[in-house]
Amino acid sequence: MNDTNLQNKALVWHYWQKINSHDNANIFSQAVHPNVIWHGFQPLRHLNGADAIWSQFWQPLLDAMPDLRRRPYFFITGHFEGGDWVAGTGDFIGTFANNWALGHVVIPASGSSVHFRFGEFCRVENGRISEIRILIDLPDLLRQSGMYLLPPNYGRDIWIPGPLAADAILLDKQDPLESEKTRQLVEAMIFGGLNKYDGKDQASQGLEQYWHPHMVWHGPVGIGSAYGLDEFKKNAQGPIVGAVPDRRGVGHQARIGNGRFAASTGWPSLAGTHLHPFMNWPPTGKRIGWNIMDFWKRDGDKLLENWVMIDLIGAALESGVDLLAKLPVL
Structure with missing residues (x-):
């Protein structure tokens, strides 16, 4: 660096x-x-x-x-x-x-x-x-503030913690070889794993080759957290690919690695066709795009932790649902 x-x-x-x-x-x-x-x-x-x-x-x-x-x-x-x-x-x-x-x-x-x-x-x-x-x-x-825009989480409802080892504030130089290794693993997981979903079976993504057995995934309210790949597939990945079977990771404006950590964002970062219900949003049959940020930690040759931000209010609008309609307006 x-x-x-x-x-x-x-x-x-x-x-x-x-x-x-x-x-x-x-x-x-x-x-x-x-x-x-x-x-x-x-x-x-x-x-x-x-x-x-x-x-x-x-x-x-x-x-x-x-x-x-x-x-x-x-x-x-x-x-x-x-x-x-x-x-x-x-x-x-x-x-x-x-x-x-x-x-x-x-x-x-x-x-x-x-x-x-x-x-x-x-x-x-x-x-x-x-x-x-x-x-x-x-x-x-x-x-x-007492206003519930979304149904209960698919996954665990917790105050999202930072890294288990509290080691992701990187203010100093990092090994460029480690940085590149992390970035390449993330790209392999996205383009060789998540994007390989066949529209029917999550096994088609082969996620076990990219994720640590004790992986942790933290998403926004409405989706929640998942501990281990089974919970991730059921409560995080499952509802999304179930609603948008042709979803693909696309459009990154930034995708970076720094030591054993990486991050990406896209506007949108996920695109596909809304064919089945997601939360309580009815399917539209139209193309949608979600703005997302991902932050990862690598442990050895596997991804261990992942923090995800999604503009779910914007995502709902993509499906014709205005979650803010009941709020006071200026």
Whole structure:
């Protein structure tokens, strides 16, 4: 890893850690390019420019949760198709004291402490962030305010932990050979495993060759967590391939490896035809695309842990279901 990668990590880490400091607006403006592009989640999908991001996302969020802080547990960097990326995931934690004006809707305050997951990719050019892709688990936050947008999880319903070994905050140099090994394993698992589903039997994916016997998979509220491949196939992969049998991993804007860790994101990252029910969304027979982020840890020659962010509110809209329809509007 070169010095530029380390500088990129330092830039993004400082911005992440100082977002609730007294000088946060200035720190943000120094970290990002004035014309930074922001790709988010429903109902705030795209923003252009630092001023728009601050005024429409960060300032309303900080007004709603004045003591907001990040608790990242995964933080890596890498290079993909000409771009330098820093990526990570973890929790936002704070007191939901005031309503949050988000896009065209209002997220009602719970008046109590909340925690909700985020995933973020930052592309850095010439010492400043030029592109941000961010997802949060908004259905989980709404659930903590007493609003249930989704049915109970297919899998386990837990507060998602970070890596079991608490070893995924990578602020220093990593072995490039290990980084490449991790990236290649992830790509083999996606394109040689997940994408090989024959539309009938999950055994056609051959996932055992890529995943550790004690693998752990953590998805968003609505899907939940899975411990071991059997739970993963039943509660995570099963409902998705059951609803979208021709699903394929596509369209990555970033796919990076850093030591024994890797991450990818795509807008969309999964595409296929919605042929059967998913959750309580009726099938449409139409092509859909889901915006997703994945974060992995490799153990030896197998993938051990996986944290997944999905814009499920945006995914529901792809199937004609407006999960935010009952929320107050601005």
